[in-house]
Amino acid sequence: MNMAVVKTLAESRTESRPAAGKTIPMVEFQDVSKRFGAGTGGAEVVALDEVGLVVPRGSVTGIIGRSGAGKSTLIRLVNGLEKPTSGKVLVDGTDVAGLDEKSLRSVRRSIGMIFQHFNLLSSRTAFDNIALPLEIAGVDKATIEKRVTPLLELVGLSDKRNRYPSELSGGQKQRIGIARALATEPKLLLSDEATSALDPETTRSILALLQKINRDLGLTVLLITHEMEVIKTIADHVAVIDGGRIVEQGPTFDVFTAHKHETTRALLGGLSGMHLPEFLTTRMTKNPVAGSRTILRVVFKGENATEPMLARLGSDLGIEVNIMAGAVDEIAGRPFGMLVVSLLAEAEKVDRARGFLADHGLSSEVLGYVR
């Protein structure tokens, strides 16, 4: 991909950005509820319940949840494809819920969107698909040519310019979708499960492209997904949604390494080191019995992962430590390790050990007891 192209695109964007806007978040949900079927006499479905959410300017914010958790509804509220039943949806300070169709259309031109199934027009070539939002905005032919060509280059598909979507692979289609979303030089990019229909390798390349766009063009990205991998790879902020409520949100590293909510834990199940080996789970009991060993999960975050804390448990406190399982992963670009250890010590000593670990910035969690 061409760096010069990225640079020109980035420059043209910086000029149009208001300097004072730095402090307002790009998107803010204030007590947003959405109910379907209200007032029609049928069963009412609560899709979103009093949602409060902040998408910081310039961030990649991910919303993760199971299917049916309300993710799709949530992202569609941002560009007014859905209207909230109550509450405010502020995009760059403007409440989009209160806009009429006409003003909403101009707001939508400043928000790009990409989709799980790409939603490219089969009757248009790659070039003409990218040109569509510009045609809709009434941009003249010469300008369209000038805008679309560098976008094809940015997504690495200059040679596919005159190809129809049916002649492209899934990953190429999504690249065209991304180029199309960028055509009107938006300040915000919405991604609706953009990698869910792609294989793992293509997923990685699309995520890398999104990350590059976020960094180089300073574009805020709001994405919804059910894949932990996506969040782990590119989201610097995350919100966990369950049953129409945001149950946790904050910087990805913090939320994932010190998760408080059951849903987050369940979603994290896919992360390496979260699964306990079977020989442990089958033998583990909830309460200690005489002579049992305490099973502890110790979480290492980034910087403190290197210090030989476990060795010092032995030497300083005289506790015998056995390592049962462990893994090191990376979240939002920071190393994150987990060790499952067993301690042969009485409850009071285990507490001292945990206190010692906490003093050195390591969180731990008692998982159970094994005889």
Add this chain to the structure above:
Amino acid sequence: MSADILALLIKATGQTLYMVAVAGLIGSLFGIPLGVFLATSERGELFPAPSVNKVLGLIVNATRSTPFIILVVAIIPFTRAVAGTSIGTTAAIVPLTIATIPFVARLVETAIREVDPGLTEAARAMGASPMQIVFKVLLAEARPGIASALTLTIVSLIGYAAMVGAIGGGGLGDLGIRYGYQRFMPDVMAIVVLVLIILVQLVQSAGDRLARQFDKRNRPK
């Protein structure tokens, strides 16, 4: 075959083509927008007007369930008001057009409904107005379906045009009935049928070629 019969055949073919062309054109002119409206006017769609949709749907169904030959006779006063006469080739165009409009409308409605709703959503997300969505997305994407729909319409019109001999409309069907059947001239009947087969074949293969050309959905990678 005598020169007289040949002249009659040429004249009848001309009348059939004339009726099919004019009725097809005017019928499509009204039928395509009606079809688009039927496909986009239910609750929550681009031009939500569920009650108008229902009424138009009823009228379309009523027209389509009336046998064509009865429609021809039933609307004679209307035909006279529009064409100035109720007899002849030009007069025959009126009932042909009236029958074509709902026919085209239903087929176009189906073609439009087959367009992936995700495309409409994507266009809305780009800030497209409902009219832009109709022209840039729905009609563009439904082109192969609409080409097939119009092909089917013209083929059916060729068949309908054979019935308007009843009001002096002339055409190939009329020639076949009056000479081939009533005057016991099986050779005329055979030739009329042959010409009709050739016409339908030509229309069908031209239409198919057009639909294929519009359809970019299954191109080899």
